[in-house]
Structures are given as structure tokens and as C-alpha cells.
Amino acid sequence: MGEVKVFGVRRSPYSCRVEIALKLKGIKYDFIEEDLSNKSPLLLKYNPVHKKIPVLVHNENPIAESLVILEYIEETWKGTPILPEDPYQRAMARFWSKFIDEKCMPALLKAAVKERENKKAIEEAAELLKILENELEGKKFFGGDNIGLVDIVADFIGYWLGLIQHVTGLELLTKEKFPNLCEWSHEFLSSSIVKESFPPSDHLLEYIRSWLSANPSK
């Protein structure tokens, strides 16, 4: 089995992705909470290229970048697969994961956090969410009947976004406009493993409030 360590930050959706996958597969690991304003020498040694969390270290071998880590976890520990067996379905899961990371995450962070007064940013984010909304049609999870790679990668949408909206009053992800995504979020958060992997909502709300007041909208 070997020793598994995760260098992360509990309030980061990228870090939580790794924890969800490990927990789903029943893999025991040590979590090392990093202070991003004062990164540990170990983190810098394990991820010299990007100097970021999360980093998974398995038997002293470090892996960085959450999507790369998730694929590694899937290949190393076969129980409770997060990717389908069929090559086309796998390609689709990889496609949607990349779409979320490359397009949705920057747009959502801009609309919900960095430029939260910007109507155009909100519209652009809504267009991207619509694509995901359509993808969920007739499905309980992006992965089908069970939580899969895409659900894990969409964790910001499933949890963080709702809490940010609660604090700022932003009405982006609403039941009226995105019934499938809201229903999906509810199902996703009903999983005990997912809940265990996330920081409690009161902690996260407090963090969000203090961050927003220290960082006014552009």
C-alpha cells in the first residue's frame, strides 16, 4: 500500500478533490495543511515547478496538479472507480473535467469573487454553467449513478459557489435557472464522504466573509 501524504489547504476546492478521491477508495493518508503565505520547504521540494497545492506524495514520490493526481489515484487504487471503463465515456469525463478547470473555474472566480459587480462576467459564467446544466440532463451525477471524476472536479460549483452566493447575494446558480445543477449539488453534498472532505460551512463562510472584505471587487 505504501505511505500516502497530501499537502493541501482544507479551504481549497483543488485540495478537497484529492481528499474526496482518496476517501472514496478507502485510502488512508496524512494531511499536511500548508500556509500559502509561508510555504513549507517540503512543498517547495515536492512541487518545484508550480510551488502549489495540492501535492500527493506516495512512497516518497510526489505528484502535483489535481487532475494528474486524480488520474494517478484512479490507476493506483482500483476499488470504487471514478472513471468509466468505456474509452468514449472516459474521453467525455476527461473533456468535461478540462472544461470545468480551464473555462468554468476562471469565469466563476471572476463573476463570484474577483469582479463581483461585473454584469458581463456574471453573464459569461452563466453561459458556461448552462453547458454543464445540459450535460446533467437525465443524470443523477455527471458520472451517472455514482460520483465520478467530473463530479469531483466540479466541487467548487457544488459547494463553494453556494456559500459565496449566500455571503454576497449573487444570484448566479439558482434553482430557476439551473435546476439540474442545483439538484446535482444537493445529491453531491448528501454523500458523507464528500461532506467529510469539505471544511464545515460555518468555517468556510467565515473565511469567505473575511477574504471578501479584505479584497474589494475590481
Added chain:
Amino acid sequence: MATSDVKLLGAWPSPYVNRVQIVLKLKSVDYEYMEQSFPGKSELLLKSNPVYKKIPVLIHGDKPICESLIIVQYIDEVWNKNGPSLLPSDPYDCAMARFWAAYIDDKWFPIMGELRKAQEEEAKATLIKQAAEGLVLLEEAFLKCSKGKDYFGGESIGYLDIALGSFLGWIKAGEIMSGVKLLDETKTPGLVQWAQRFCSNDVVKDVLPEPEKLIEVLKMIQARLKAAATST
């Protein structure tokens, strides 16, 4: 028979399309190539890739697959009996291949795009320095991944060879246009030899466009951008 069962929507100067062409050749997959004229987008392209509206798109049967590295993995998985696997079998080596391919696409190659747009000498110099530093990292990656063999993938061309190798035509074109050597034997000898090996490989050499042809394309794009800018 699966001959025209596989279609590739592409454009010959695109390194992303070249990746798919190389892999289809490596795996001896027959396919129909459909050149998409730039800048127009055909109905088939828009229907097959509504999200990004970009090439390459592989259409297998009636199923479209988009994003070059995702297509590469798909081909590797479907035609897994045709030749060696493109991704290493060891999960850690596989993670390294994925990590460096993502680095190349997300961090390194975008520097080249910035270089083409940069106007001031200082900005250009900074970008060239960043590109060179990136290549030093990739040299280290090459030494680790190849383990003394010819390619990142070991004895045969693999995922990471294809990810980086597809850009070699554009790198050479950039070197010719700027007069600056990016792949330098004194700094990254392993990569320079690997690049020569990769480009002269039978499977690759008919796919990668010649740098001179890419320079013509670049000049044409630049002229079009200039015309569009002056007419607004």
C-alpha cells in the same frame, strides 16, 4: 471494416492536429482526413465541437472526441492492441507524462504565443528567458523519463514525445524568425538530440510541417490581423 469509421477534422499547420495524426499513424488506424479551411468553421466542426468550435476533432463512428491530448488517450485505449501503449504502464511514470504534457500546454507553449505578439525588446528578452528556463526543466524531465533511452516514452515514441514533439516545427519557425536559438545544444543537449530523432522518425516526418511553410502561415495570419486592426 472501420476505414471511414474514423474521421479527423484538422488543419495542417496545427500542432494539436499533428499530435492526432502522429498517433493514428503509430497505431495504423485508417481514417478520413478533412482539412478545415482557416478561418471559416464548417457545419460539421460546429456540430462536433459546439463547446470549443476548434480542431482537432476525431469522429469515431458518430462519436466526436475533442481536445488533442484527450483524443490521443482515446486512440491509445481503443486501439490498444496496435503497438505499444503510449502512456507508461507504471502509474507514477504515467503521472509524470501527464504532468509534463499539461506543463507544456498550459505554461510553456503559451510563452511562444506571447513572444510572437511582443513588441518591445525588453518584453521579448524576458519571454525568451522564460522559454529557455522551461526547456531546461523539460531537459531534466527528458533525462528522468527516458531513463537513457531514445524517447520520453523509452524505446518508442510515447505520450510526452507527442505532446512536446508536435511543437518542434513551430519552435524551429520561431527560431528562424527571431534569430534566437531556443533549443540549444549547450543548454539542453538531451532535448536537441531527442528533437532530431523525433523529427526524422518515419511516422513523424511526413506529418510535421516544414518550418518554412509555417513561417508563411504566420506571415499570412499577421497580415490578416494587421488588416483587421487598421480597418476598425
